[in-house]
Amino acid sequence: MSASDEGNAVTAGYAPHPYVGGRTAALRALAAWRMRWPGAPRVIVLTGNPGSGRSRLVKGFLMMCDPGYRKQLPLDDLDPATVPPDLPAPAVPNPSGRTAAQLLWLLADHFGLSADRSDDIFPELAAREEPVTIVVPDVDRAGPVRAANEPARLVRDVLKPLAATETVQLLADVPRELTAELAGALPPGQLQLIDLDAPEWADPKGLVLHAATALDPDAGAPELPFTTDPAVRQSLAEALAGRADGNRLTVQLAVQSLLMQPEGFDPADGSLLPGSVGEALDLHARRLGADPQTLRLLLAPLAFAEGEGLPVQLWGALADAVAGRDMSQDLADGMLLAAPFIQPVEQAEDADDDAAGGGAGADGGRTLLRLQHPGIAEEIRAGLPDVRDAQTRIAMTLLEAVPQQNWSKADPYLRDHLAAHTLDAGLLPQLLTDPGLFAHADPVTMRAAIEAVPLEQLGAPARTYLRTAPLLTRSQAPAGMRAALLESAFVEDGLAPYAEALHTLDFTLPWRTLWSVPLAGVRAVTTGSLAQVDGDGAPAETTPGADGAGEGAVPPSGTAAPRPVAAFVVPEGTPGSRTVPGPDGDTSAGGGSALLLHDLLRPGYVDADPAQVRLPSEEAKAAAPFGLSRGADYLRVWARAGQEVVAALLSDTPFTGADLSPEGVLVVATERGVTARQILAAAPPVTPTVPAQRTGAADSDASDGLEGDHS
Numbered sequence: 001m002s003a004s005d006e007g008n009a010v011t012a013g014y015a016p017h018p019y020v021g022g023r024t025a026a027l028r029a030l031a032a033w034r035m036r037w038p039g040a041p042r043v044i045v046l047t048g049n050p051g052s053g054r055s056r057l058v059k060g061f062l063m064m065c066d067p068g069y070r071k072q073l074p075l076d077d078l079d080p081a082t083v084p085p086d087l088p089a090p091a092v093p094n095p096s097g098r099t100a101a102q103l104l105w106l107l108a109d110h111f112g113l114s115a116d117r118s119d120d121i122f123p124e125l126a127a128r129e130e131p132v133t134i135v136v137p138d139v140d141r142a143g144p145v146r147a148a149n150e151p152a153r154l155v156r157d158v159l160k161p162l163a164a165t166e167t168v169q170l171l172a173d174v175p176r177e178l179t180a181e182l183a184g185a186l187p188p189g190q191l192q193l194i195d196l197d198a199p200e201w202a203d204p205k206g207l208v209l210h211a212a213t214a215l216d217p218d219a220g221a222p223e224l225p226f227t228t229d230p231a232v233r234q235s236l237a238e239a240l241a242g243r244a245d246g247n248r249l250t251v252q253l254a255v256q257s258l259l260m261q262p263e264g265f266d267p268a269d270g271s272l273l274p275g276s277v278g279e280a281l282d283l284h285a286r287r288l289g290a291d292p293q294t295l296r297l298l299l300a301p302l303a304f305a306e307g308e309g310l311p312v313q314l315w316g317a318l319a320d321a322v323a324g325r326d327m328s329q330d331l332a333d334g335m336l337l338a339a340p341f342i343q344p345v346e347q348a349e350d351a352d353d354d355a356a357g358g359g360a361g362a363d364g365g366r367t368l369l370r371l372q373h374p375g376i377a378e379e380i381r382a383g384l385p386d387v388r389d390a391q392t393r394i395a396m397t398l399l400e401a402v403p404q405q406n407w408s409k410a411d412p413y414l415r416d417h418l419a420a421h422t423l424d425a426g427l428l429p430q431l432l433t434d435p436g437l438f439a440h441a442d443p444v445t446m447r448a449a450i451e452a453v454p455l456e457q458l459g460a461p462a463r464t465y466l467r468t469a470p471l472l473t474r475s476q477a478p479a480g481m482r483a484a485l486l487e488s489a490f491v492e493d494g495l496a497p498y499a500e501a502l503h504t505l506d507f508t509l510p511w512r513t514l515w516s517v518p519l520a521g522v523r524a525v526t527t528g529s530l531a532q533v534d535g536d537g538a539p540a541e542t543t544p545g546a547d548g549a550g551e552g553a554v555p556p557s558g559t560a561a562p563r564p565v566a567a568f569v570v571p572e573g574t575p576g577s578r579t580v581p582g583p584d585g586d587t588s589a590g591g592g593s594a595l596l597l598h599d600l601l602r603p604g605y606v607d608a609d610p611a612q613v614r615l616p617s618e619e620a621k622a623a624a625p626f627g628l629s630r631g632a633d634y635l636r637v638w639a640r641a642g643q644e645v646v647a648a649l650l651s652d653t654p655f656t657g658a659d660l661s662p663e664g665v666l667v668v669a670t671e672r673g674v675t676a677r678q679i680l681a682a683a684p685p686v687t688p689t690v691p692a693q694r695t696g697a698a699d700s701d702a703s704d705g706l707e708g709d710h711s
Helices: 004-011 024-034 054-065 100-110 118-126 150-164 176-183 204-215 230-243 248-260 277-287 292-303 312-323 328-333 335-341 351-356 374-383 387-400 412-425 435-440 443-451 460-475 479-492 496-503 618-623
Strands: 043-047 132-136 168-173 191-195 342-348 365-371 511-517 524-530 541-543 563-571 593-599 605-607 626-630 634-639 645-650 655-660 665-670 674-679
Touching: 024 043, 024 054, 024 168, 024 191, 043 054, 043 176, 054 132, 054 168, 100 118, 100 150, 118 150, 132 150, 150 168, 150 176, 176 191, 204 230, 204 248, 230 248, 248 277, 248 335, 248 374, 277 292, 277 335, 277 374, 292 312, 292 328, 292 335, 292 365, 292 374, 312 328, 312 365, 312 387, 328 335, 335 342, 365 374, 387 412, 412 435, 412 443, 435 460, 435 479, 435 496, 443 460, 460 479, 460 645, 479 496, 479 511, 479 645, 479 674, 511 593, 524 665, 563 655, 563 665, 563 674, 626 655, 634 655, 634 665, 645 665, 645 674
Parallel strands: 043 168, 043 191, 132 168, 524 655
Antiparallel strands: 342 365, 511 674, 524 563, 541 605, 563 593, 593 605, 626 634, 634 645, 655 665, 665 674
């Protein structure tokens, strides 16, 4: 198959694909791949320069692979060799804005796999009896953070293993610089590389058709001297395609420029036709009597924009920052100058954004701006003298735009994407000290940005965030819940001031983490109370926690109120623990378990006889304002009056024990240790004689504690 097939198709009288408008050779190769034609490769990698039309080709091909969409296409008029068979639609996970891990789990969900770990997904696919067909478009747009280079990770962690899986038939649209790694993973004959800029896949006639259609008034173009005359229109289309060197983006930008501002254009003057994306920018500026550099500076903030685009209200300030001067008049006068290269996006506000006051418009949404194509952004960034300096100026301007440095009042773009800009500027580690930003920022983008920084460059707060990030992204928790999970994580890592800072912000946290001890092997926890005096009338002693926490207060001797404590069931030999005595005082009956006491309300172990611990009575439990429900990796605390959930705790490791004291202190053990949280929600007292109080959510099974396992 080669470019000569284009002419053969036209000679045979076949109509071009109504969306692709050509690419017969490539479409024939894709159709043969889809029908598993003898000799066809199992894996096809599609590549080309930015603007070569890769995305358009894949989209047009997928139209013919979709059983529903096929009915809307004139398939009988097309070259039969370009039409794939009528089969179930392939899986098409969209990588745009997603991490490699997210894309992999999209595939797992699509195929209904039972894998619990990403490493198990590929063996499950390999074990399937029937082959699966997967199309991955737009790999170059992968990742929530541009500077994190997610496309390379996607190729390495997802596409290479998929390509090596014999039951997978794969088509992937990959940037040219990443094709070698993918192609080198397979033996000869299993992979075909289609480079749309290579001579054998070129489509000069299709590009002329593309230009002629864009200039045609019947297709929506305005009526102008060079669009209404068919001969002039065809001649201009041929000239545009000839100058563009096969690049569809160059043709598209040139046509948009001419149609939007036709004054000063002579179709007979070949010097006004661009040969590249950069020339399309510069020629448009000169035709409008503007400095090309001014146009590039106006578009520079959009070339660095993250996510779906830049909020329109930030454009001017960022243009000033990149240019190093006031660009307000240039921006006011330059809307026609910039218009052919910009695409507005109307974005609806989500609940988190509304709560944060993130710049919603009158209709509840906001307007974002982005460049028409990533190839324009690449061209503009490449033309700047110092990309890192420009990104630094942008990052500083965005940081200054946070009202009173209060992230709850910041535009969602500032919260979610400042980390990406500072990453590209080399300044991200300096930003990662603000617990408010950690809580408010989108955890997917924040995690991707932090993971792109070498671990040794991260401070302690950033490492805590990175440890907690998988839980934040998996739970999709709103900002308030993210703040609560981070508050506990900071205490667990010995960063109490960061935890306390979250209580001073605009969050209503469900708990305050009182203490945390890194203690492995805890099998259960129980809350109770300890008399303040021992058998000799001396006060019970409190010892510091293993993490160096301060000592608890030594209670005075005499008749003081009982002291709340938590008891941990730990392996025998754990420092500070005491073996549980049997019924006759036999310490060998503990079954390999021992008890370790800890103060319930403050850091510090308690050196006391576990036999002196008294568990809450059934009456005290029934009168407590809160109840506890427990799952494998979640806990819910609910008010007995009204059955309303007042706190929900998620964990990235299974719970090994949990108990809720009558005072509302939740003690939870996992593989990593034990943490105590004081529930902060106000709940009315409960009268235990009301039968309705036992309906609805039920208390969790009792934890293995001083009284054994009651589950």
